Amino acid sequence: MLETYEAEVMIREAMGQVATERVALERAAGRVLRQTIRAERDQPPYDxxxxxxxxxxxxxxxxxxxxxxxxxxxxxxxxxxxxxxxxxxxxxxxxxxxxxxxxxxxxxxxxxxxxxxxxxxxxxxxxxxRKGVDCRAGDTLLTSGVRLNAPALAILAGNGFADVEVAQIQRIAIFSTGDELVPVGGPVREWQIRRSNEHAIAGALSARGFGSSDISWVADDLDATVQALSEALVSHDVLILSGGVSMGTYDHVPAAMQRLGVTKIFHRIAQRPGGPMWFGIGPKGQRVFGLPGNPVSALCCCVRYVVPALLEAQGLKRAERFTVILAAEAMLLPALTRFLPVTLRQTGAGHIAAAPAPIPTSGDYNHLGTADGFVELPPGAGHAPVGTPVVFHGW
Amino acid sequence: MLETYEAEVMIREAMGQVATERVALERAAGRVLRQTIRAERDQPPYDxxxxxxxxxxxxxxxxxxxxxxxxxxxxxxxxxxxxxxxxxxxxxxxxxxxxxxxxxxxxxxxxxxxxxxxxxxxxxxxxxxRKGVDCRAGDTLLTSGVRLNAPALAILAGNGFADVEVAQIQRIAIFSTGDELVPVGGPVREWQIRRSNEHAIAGALSARGFGSSDISWVADDLDATVQALSEALVSHDVLILSGGVSMGTYDHVPAAMQRLGVTKIFHRIAQRPGGPMWFGIGPKGQRVFGLPGNPVSALCCCVRYVVPALLEAQGLKRAERFTVILAAEAMLLPALTRFLPVTLRQTGAGHIAAAPAPIPTSGDYNHLGTADGFVELPPGAGHAPVGTPVVFHGW
Missing domain, CATH: 2.170.190.11 (Molybdopterin biosynthesis moea protein, domain 3.)
Structure with a gap:
């Protein structure tokens, strides 16, 4: 099985870069810049x-x-x-x-x-x-790969960029699979579960500037899965599925992918939760992420792999990893990276401590509302002690 | 003159709470929840x-x-x-x-x-x-005042909330004032400056989930200012102005506010940049923020006062202040709080250090693209040494 960093590298190498498009300044907030911005004139332009x-x-x-x-x-x-x-x-x-x-x-x-x-x-x-003390005409002010935040928008405006070259936003389709899943509204039988993964995944994406994604559901049926995904592959650049990637008789995603000509890049990562994750590339370069159906697994895999990959494909310069310290000892898993939901708090003097969130069972998404995100614990024996620096991923 | 925290308290007391509205789950991402969410049934609902x-x-x-x-x-x-x-x-x-x-x-x-x-x-x-080990029907899962992130959306969906009560988003009008200002597109004369503040302010707001704001410009003319603001007060809950709040002959904002029946709550804060900031309340409870015209001042005041006030009015539970440590000594200002643009970096072990950004002059927004935000240095003599914990505000 792949280590988390190996999976990350394989995804990155497969992602490529999205095309660019020119948008009006008024619509550029939050987008990823894909050109160099130089000063239009000296600043200040006069004494x-x-x-x-x-x-x-x-x-x-x-x-x-x-x-x-x-x-x-x-x-x-x-x-x-x-x-x-x-x-x-x-x-x-x-x-x-x-x-x-x-x-x-x-x-x-x-x-x-x-x-x-x-x-x-x-x-x-x-x-x-004095004229020109802040910058000279032609000076580089912004480089490709920054997210257009408030100061960047001021710089664009002040230097005459009424429109600007940014990364296109990927057309993303989100599917949940599973016969037990029913819509959020309407009746629910004892043995049924309301569909939640697609809402969580769409929320994680919209929070990072991907706008709204198409969400739908497909039954545990190979033909139905092939049909639905085949249509989605025509109209979308990225498919994010949840469920159907384990080893069960009704886990049709890998078989459907094979029928659709989507080449498997990997299946399974040495991690918990989220071990059964699947990733492949479609015949026209579509990226297909198959996440596990468990809501905590799906969300962790989305935040850990899908979101960073989509942002890197837009050209966003990779964010420095955010490291926090463990506020309580945490059990390690032999041969598996562990994703542990945590709540962050400041300990003073610029320290950020991560306390494991009180979540009854690992699959329990109902208590994730108390967590700020999760930390990544390397494979190992015994416990990581209080004070261990660990990488944090926020929802 | 007011201290920063005094201004903050006066704004908070004047802001009140916005009304709520019910939105479809698909449109709820990033909104501020304004109801209690309880478990629809036991989770898991069966063994x-x-x-x-x-x-x-x-x-x-x-x-x-x-x-x-x-x-x-x-x-x-x-x-x-x-x-x-x-x-x-x-x-x-x-x-x-x-x-x-x-x-x-x-x-x-x-x-x-x-x-x-x-x-x-x-x-x-x-x-x-086992049935019910994660939660029991009726358990509280989310409380009013949280921002609906990915796990919160999963909880809403999984518990049958096809729509949800959230805080209304304020209708916000942004004005820049100043005869020297010209549009972003089109020609610019030596003595003219392109309008940038409204784009930066709109970007800071959209990054925090306020959607798009109406932006416009008004000349340094009392009658024109009164006319434009009078219309904006009819159709908006919040006005954010930049420029026109200093002591010059053509700084018409305070006089225009008086004519429009907008009650001044304060004018001037003991801080640099952003000292001339103005705040008042209109006859129908509209909140009016008058920010200085200097782009760095306007942006710092927006991030330091306007954004937190608007979010608190939506009911967002106040974020714990984010503290970082100074990576270089920083000059203090006697009797003035200083807002110093900084770049953050991790020093290892969960520390975050703030290095003053290399910005030639305090009014230079063209170099703010290199800064992650600013830190707040209390009034004082001499320098704050390396390692001083300081409050950070991100763009």
Missing amino acids: RVTMDGVALRASLERHFDIAGIQRAGMAAEQLPAGAVCLEAMTGAMLPIGADMVVPIERLRRRDGGVTLEDGYTPEPGQFIH | RVTMDGVALRASLERHFDIAGIQRAGMAAEQLPAGAVCLEAMTGAMLPIGADMVVPIERLRRRDGGVTLEDGYTPEPGQFIH
């Missing part, structure tokens, strides 16, 4: 006034007549000669001939002019944000 | 088979005829008397009369029946997930 006050030239004078006004959004005015100033607003160009700005707070208005506060000596150059 | 194999009753026999099949999604079959078993699938009901499950891996098929692996002794009760 910029940074306080409301008056612009003047250095001198021994302490009283200045107001010769006019330098508003923001207007070309630079000429400061006349003599003991005069121009009123100047934050964001305005520095008037031609001025070399400092004195803020309102340091001035008294008198005789139609302004007088410097007693004892106050302005410094030449003060309250001027 | 559940947890491995593919055969169900049988404890005995000294080692070979069992297969008397039939117990599929998932069907009522419990009766296990006949004698040395017989039923094939049983993961997820199925335990057949009546059976008290253990033997997995396929431990069986050899022979003579139309199955024989236990040599040396293998199954334990009574094994591979059965």
Whole structure:
């Protein structure tokens, strides 16, 4: 059986990169950038006034007549000669001939002019944000592979990018399989279970910016499974199935995949939960993830493998792994990586501790609401002691 | 001037709680839950088979005829008397009369029946997930104030919640003000600046699940400001303005607010950047945030005050503050809280260190793409040393 990192590498090598598309800035929030963003011009683009006050030239004078006004959004005015100033607003160009700005707070208005506060000596150059000190036209501001967060959107806007090249979002179909599954609404018999995996998987994806996915269900029947997946393979780039990947008589997913020409890359990973995970590639390069049907297994595999693979295929630079420390000892599993649901808390001084969440049985998704995610415990004997650094995966 | 925490408290007291609405489960991802979710029935709802194999009753026999099949999604079959078993699938009901499950891996098929692996002794009760061990009907599974993440969606689905009560999303209008501002597309003169704040603010909100906000611009003109804001106050719950809140002649926001009957709660906070921040409440309870026009100031104030206030108004239980440690000494400001952009990195063993981002000047948003967010340094003299725990706010 594969180790978790081996499965991860095999998925990564099979994923490739999605194509790009150009979207309007207003629709770009959260998308993965796929171009280099360079400064449109120097920033600031002019010597910029940074306080409301008056612009003047250095001198021994302490009283200045107001010769006019330098508003923001207007070309630079000429400061006349003599003991005069121009009123100047934050964001305005520095008037031609001025070399400092004195803020309102340091001035008294008198005789139609302004007088410097007693004892106050302005410094030449003060309250001027000089042209080009932040960046020069052509400087690289953002590189391919960043997620467009608030500052990135400000940079795009400020540099004239009304539209931008981003990674396409994969068309994703989510299937749950299993005769025991019934819809969320409506009646449920004692031996039936409501369908929940597709909602959890769709939620995990939408939280990472994948929009809404198509969700559906297929019975434990090989022909029905082949039919449904064959249609989904036409219209989607990625299929995420849950259930039907174990060794039972009615686990039709591997057989259906074979009939559909989906090449198996691997089946089974040395981990618990989620051991029966299946991964393959369709005839047109579609990626097919077969997750176990147990809700905790399905969600752990989705967060551990599917989400990172989809984001990497969009070109997102790989996030540094988030490490936390165990707040309680945790049992290791011989020859299996263990995914253990945990609740995080701060221990002070920048430490984050992970306490195993109080979940009665490993398959119990009803108590996962108390967990922030899970940690990954390497295979081993005995227990990992309190304080062990472990990799954390958040829901 | 107010301290940051005083401003925070004044905003919180003024925010109140938004109304609730019922949405379909498919549209509930990321929303804030506003009801208690209790278990629909025991979980598991029946004694559940947890491995593919055969169900049988404890005995000294080692070979069992297969008397039939117990599929998932069907009522419990009766296990006949004698040395017989039923094939049983993961997820199925335990057949009546059976008290253990033997997995396929431990069986050899022979003579139309199955024989236990040599040396293998199954334990009574094994591979059965007993009715009600995870939870009992009526148990509380989720409480009001959680954000509906993947496990929460699984819980809703599994417990029959085809729709769910969540907090309404505030109708938010974002305005930038300033004569120097021009659209992102189109020409820009030397003395003009492209509008960026509204894109950054809208991005910060959409990343937190607020959907898309209405964005617009208003000139530095009192009448135009009053006109535009008066319309926005009719159709929105929250106005977020940037610019026009300083002390300049053309900073019309406070005067416009007075004319519109928006009551000032505070103006100015002892912080840098973002000192001139304004907050008030409109005649119909609309919340109005007046952020400074400088892009770094506007974004810091949005992340530090606006986003948490909007989420708290939705009923989101307040996130524990995220503390990191300084990776380099940082200058403190006398009598002012300092917001310092930083890049986070892991130092191992669950520590997160915040290194000041290399940003040429405090107003330079073009380099914020290198920062993960900012830390909050309390007012003081001198420098905070390496290793100081500080509160972090992510973009």
